[in-house]
Amino acid sequence: MIYLIIFLFLNAKILNKVVATVDGEPIFLSELNSRARPIIEEYSKIVNPEELKKKEKDIKEEILNQMIEEKLLLQEAKRKGIRVSEREVDEGIAEIKSRFKSEKEYQEELKRQGLTPSKMRENIREQLMIIKLIDMEVKSKIENPTDKELEEFYKNNKEMMWEPEKVRVRHIFIKVSSTTPKEVARKKAIKILKLAKEGEDFSELARKYSDAPSKVNGGDLGFFARGEMTPEFEKVAFSLNVGEISDIVETENGFHIIKCIGKKAREKRSFEDVKEDLRSYIFRLRFEDSYNKYIRRLRDKAVIKINEDAIE
Structure with missing residues (x-):
């Protein structure tokens, strides 16, 4: 004792x-x-x-x-x-x-x-x-930025006014760990991919099998632009057509299966479209x-x- x-x-x-x-x-x-x-x-x-x-x-x-x-x-x-x-x-x-x-x-x-x-x-x-x-x-x-300051910022930062190309995907992630060695994880991913390709509901497969936090949303990662994901993941995600499912994608921490569910092309936003966003952005910078x-x-x-x- x-x-x-x-x-x-x-x-x-x-x-x-x-x-x-x-x-x-x-x-x-x-x-x-x-x-x-x-x-x-x-x-x-x-x-x-x-x-x-x-x-x-x-x-x-x-x-x-x-x-x-x-x-x-x-x-x-x-x-x-x-x-x-x-x-x-x-x-x-x-x-x-x-x-x-x-x-x-x-x-x-x-x-x-x-x-x-x-x-x-x-x-x-x-x-x-x-x-x-x-x-x-x-x-x-x-001080809140004036309309004149907003217009000046818009003119001087034209590249910022472009909405980048974006893609929206669901994914299933099988993590490699001490309890799930690489080859075991790969085989598991291959089995899940087969189910997805055969037409099983992708979001339900994600909820059931994925090791990523996004599993609660059926694997939905929302829209993202280039540079926001790991290069291997991003390259495949942007190459897919809407509705298309990838093959197995290997990254540093495991294996992914990706399904593209939406795309947005690059487009320029007008001053009126971005005016209030710019006001918030400049205020945030000042803050x-x-x-x-x-x-x-x-x-x-x-x-x-x-x-x-x-x-x-």
Whole structure:
């Protein structure tokens, strides 16, 4: 029993190792791991174990940077006396719950992320404080672009006004993994391809057999342009006619079967067509620039220490 107590104590110390401090406030390894876990789990569905191992540190470093930013913003919100009411927190939780099919599904997601209802409530309160701060200190100070500025941008960025050629596909992905070696995955893909070519419903085959997250949508990836998918996948997708099913397509992580379900030709959009999109785009550029400058100012004023060894 004494060994078990010592083990649990040491394990707790490891999990609660400080990975960073922001003006003396700690960010713990357990918090970082909790935030990173769902993202790493999603990556594990589409990349092989070796690739996942390389990616894990990058994911954790990116999330830690986000957590440092959040800590800076929250500290600033508190300094400025920003408050969030219980009603606002209730509305925030209700909005998040509305994205789930049931209360049970919502509670399961909290559990998956290692969150208690009270911790979730605290997180919502802090996020709302940060949103109010950004609205007050950044967003409210940005000018909306005028129609004249929009027209000038349209004239000076003609290539951007072309809607690129796009294709819409469904796909079935068979992942290569330690439990499904390459040849086993290939044979499985060949069997599924035979069923698809014989006329079985492609979307149902995707729901039943695909290892990709898109299986819930029957393998539908929506419309995408060139450069958005892996080269091997993209080359085949754009070569298919609507309704046509590809042969087996091998990529780094497994095998794909692709069915083309739609195509859009390249076309130029008129100023009136893109006017409001341009307004949103330019405002977003201004917002991002202002936000980044604001964060840099907060970083410059703060004392930030990162324990690189703890992220390993």
